[in-house]
Amino acid sequence: MRGHEHSTNANELSGTVHGFVVQTGSVHGGIHVSGGGAREVVPPPWQLPPSVRITDRTDEIRALEAHRDRATEDGHPTLAAVSGLGGVGKTAVALAWLHTLRPHFPGGQLYADLGAQAPDGPADPGEVVARFLRALGVPSGQVPPTLGERVALYRSLTADRQLVVLLDDAATAAQVRPLLPAGQSVTAVTSRRRMPGLSLDGGHVIHLEPLSPEAAVELLEATLADGRVAAQPEEARALVALCAGLPLAVRIAGARLAARPKQGITAMVRALSEEHERLEALAIEGDHDVRAALDLSYQGLPPRAARLYRLLGLHPGREFGAPVARTLLGGDAAEALDALHDANLLVDVAEASGGERYRFHDLVRLHAAERAAQDESGDERAAALLRVGRHYLAAAGRAEEIIEPGRVGPERDFGRGVAAESVAEEDFGPVGGQTAAEAALDWLERELPNLMAVVRLARPMGAPELAWQLTDALWPLFPRRKLYREWIEAHREGLLAAEEAGNGEASCRMLTSGALGMLATGEHAEGLAMFERAAAAFLERGDALGHARTLNYRGLAHQRLGQRDRAAEFFARAAAELPAHGDLRAGALARFNLADIALAQERYETAAVEAEAARLTLEAAGDTYNAARAAGLTGRACVGLGRLERAEAELSTALSALRAEAAGFETAHVLGGLARLSERRGQPWQARQYYREAVSLYGSVGRSRSAEAVGAAARLGALESPGTADSPPAPPAPDPSGDDRRGSGA
Template sequence: MTAPADLGVPANRPWQIPAAPAVFEARERFTAELDRLWHDGTGRRLVVVSGVGGVGKTSLALDWLDRRSDEFPHGILYSDLGGAREQPPEDPGEVLHGFLTALGSSPAEIPSSLDQRAAAFRTATASRRMAMLLDDAASVAQVRPLLPAGQETVVVVTSRWRLTDLGIDGAQFVDLPPLTDSQARALFERYTGTERLRSDPPAATEIVSSCGGLPLALSVAAARLRTRPRRTLAREAAAYGRWTSTGGSSTDKALSLNAIFEVVYEGLPQSAARVYLACGVHPGPFVSTEPLAAALGRPVGSVEDDVDELIEANLLTETGEDRFVQHMVLHSDARARARTALPGDEQERLGRSFAGWYLDRVLAADEAIHPHRTRYATRARRSKDFVERADGLAWWREHLSVIRAVFSEAAEHDWDDIVWQFCEASWGYFLHHRDYRPWIAMNERGVLAATRADLPLVQARLRSQLGYAYAKVGRYDKATEQNLIALRLGQQENDGPTQATALSQLGRSARGRGDLDGALDFYRQAADLQERLGIPRGVALCRRRQGEVLSELGRYSEAMIELTAAATVMAGIGDAAQHARSAMALARIQAAEGRAEDAIGRLTESLRTVRALDSPYYTAEILTALGNIELQSGREQEGAGHLAEAQALYADGGDAHTGAPGDGTQP
């Protein structure tokens, strides 16, 4: 870039900015935002571009200033303020000395004090139409004395911190996120060359992914490849993958991005640094202040202050109400620092504390979602309850990715007491969402945990949960195996409810294999045992299942007796979901007997019930039954619509459902 031609302005027209990057991924949305702030504003425009280290803040600013160079006839001032360097950042007084000299002041005339230099700078810039780039600012205090007075001036500040207090000075803020996948790949291709990229597309994709959308990381990877023309993409991908997954560093310092964050971390207050390390121990994709406060043993308000400090330093990003995320490279840095800075027992204590906090919330949510079930797990913390069932479901959906991450961490560390409780407490949510693959994997680990913990009844419960899922995906031999073990454990411990659950689940497997008489026998044994134990809901569940099997056998009169009895009990105890499912089975019999209108009316009422429960799986079941009956009755448009909605709900939940009648719920 060259300075614009002389437009009748003073000869002392500084042009200090470095050349714009030769390779740059355009950020149209953010460039347009800078254009708007420059052209639509009045007076001095102050823009703060913030983001994590290496995200491309300086490149964006340089590219924009380069393309707008003709609009700044009085020049462009530039200073690297050194906010991320290991040595102390630039002193604003020294920066002002350089600026004043560039604007034509004699060194001998420049005042000695910061305040006087700032005043002289404002005087020198008052009538200028110019731009400034204050790159990598360390603080508001560093920037404020450097602000010019010109009303036709734009000041672009880049920083790893948000510098929110500059809002008092009229600042506008632009938060620059990492590149999208497509942007990152395009930039990497320009760095490395299309031919090199095409030599191993999967490895190239892995490298791009490992760099986390950071232009700095992509440029480092590309530079290494350019200087090592014989190095394969696969080898480079493996090296980056090791660092990204473990947070480790390479002997080649160019490979490690930890240094990007080193100065920012070292400048944190001790309490905020401690929160940063705790974020590194936290396994989930996002974190909230309450679990951080619980793990650190500090008041929530105090932790909120430190979270604000981390947000200000771009070491955390706020994405919602009390929801904060770390870019994956930052999280890797935090994990690496935690492993180095914290003793092993302290890392485990923090990890178990996080797991305990989420376990308490999972248990509370499960109590609201499925209040009719007895539990072995107990809440130790009792932080707070969910008043409404919908609140528990909403919390669970929002935190599902964190719950799974915390569970995986607990399982990997063999925290058996936490693992089995997570499995039991996940039952209510699972019933309404049915994501079978992760559920099976979860309960397989839960069974191992309960076995190692020598908790036979807990082991039996989790085996029946596992067997339920196996049966629902057609693995009936596996389901039978699990429930036979559960039955044996129940007999060994002389626990009637455990035996009844296992018998009922054995009935499910027999029904799935087509052995309807065998299924009836298991269900009746379970119902008789539940009756002797005085568990009316258990009896009702078994009678509903008997009614469904009798209906499949064409024994409609007997089926109606069982299903009506089950519906009556469920209505009496307030179990709306199971009442609706009993009504669904009754509606199928009505349709089979030629009373389609009665069946449609009953199912329409049941559909309203399950929609109100916010239960995707049970809603899909009712929609399937209703849609099939509507199609059979000539209501093709309504039926097709209901079946399409049902399939969408099944797909969203990860259930490869074919529309066959369901046969049950909890063991």
């Protein structure tokens, strides 16, 4: 038999050839395959591994099937890629889908483990397609020698065949492409890496996240199948939470329990509760375990990405932005971040949080920290943590300057050469109609879990200065967003750190700022004691300005304790001494506090004068927040004086400014003033609206039991009682001098 001749090339075959005849040499068009003489009929291959139970994947399987329907309608092969973290159930989902297709694809099922994480490297596509050819009936001796010839034959054999193919654990899209069959076949690809490149081949890419708590409990129950989950539901939820929703981890925990039928779920919870032992506990001897799955992903990383993975494992919080990665890696970390994301070792949370932002799956974070402990020296780990701390301190300090440009703070440098290192800048760019201060406050609140984690770690890692300096930089956030728990905790830790560092000035700052947090949470006596400690320390240091500031603070504590006359004495001394020592802003705050006392005592004229003087000074100092508070207090005093037009102007200005600051407690005060103004104008319906919002705001910031909140709720109740007239008699006309009976304090 003579082959096709072209140019100077000719291939000759002699004798009798049985089975497939392959035309080679210079080939034009397709590869022609013809049957020889009588040959054995090869049954279809059915190579798919058996299915395993899956939960909570209905949406993903429905999406895969919808993609197949579209491809079939268009006359194209179906290609789908399932990506996700090792152990998240990619293969289980692919198998669950593909097994349902067997009645519709009689041509068989092909399966290949492409070994992306194999110790000796990913599988060679040429070897895989050769196995596929043999499974489809091509004798070993007749498998073509080159990849191109094998692929051509493979596609010819599958052109008219209804076939299902699973390519498991793929390394790259390039490894997959030679293995895609032709015709109306269905191919599923699983990979720990995201494979957007397969979209160019018509592929539909889905990404698997860990299971929800409910689905994870269901999987645990199916794994045990002995009633223990139903008998211990809370313990079961605790167990799957420690497995972080990773199906492999849940199955391993369930399998270990199944082997111990008399053991309660609590015992496994205990075994997993210690973080450093959790990966060890999630293993079954001689079988897959979570650490092994993550080790394989880690070993496939480029060196620079692997180092970033280790260093990010030291990060004290769950989420972090791209600037942290740049700080740790000492330069442009974009390529390394992309590699970690593509390997599904990082979850991109930018859509929910804004900017470039990532988090680790809980078990991945443990693995990364474990690799850091193994592959980084103690000095390298300490230096990395210190770089993270300095990054957050520098960013928080910059945010503080934007929010309170007039606030005088200490020079922040925690030494040991770290100050000379570069730190990546955070972006505080306003979003939408935000001001720069609002954007900076939002950044501080979003990063607060990380900032608090650094505060807690600073002393144990030998950098106490970092704890109190970061706490001090966080000061603008705490009162504005009413973050009381963090306020108290940070200042307690900051005080311990300042005392450990032997820094008297820092200790006084932590005492005064921390005591203000005590006042905000109702711990007035403890707050006063802290202020007294600070006052004594300032006197001992010879710091007259610091001592003068404690006068204002001690006045606040006495005011909260109901000792108004004693409070007024302290405020009056502070209002006189603070400007004399050069702190005009603090002096203005003392006058504001005097106005607040006067308002409570219905000395409206004094309240209006002191509040207006405070507002002018605060505006000049650039303190817009406290200036707005002063305007609100002036407006409330003017309501009492009957100067209703002035009251409306002041209260409206204050309301706009305080809403923009998201200052719920102070906004509620202003709303109460507007409600009283509406009452005096004979507008009870408007007053009710203001009181309702005020009461809601007091509740939202945890101050529903404050005197102001109780008063607003009482007035609202009175206005909503049956028989309340909508048009009460107009109040008496105010005295032209502005001093009516209420204004005189009578």
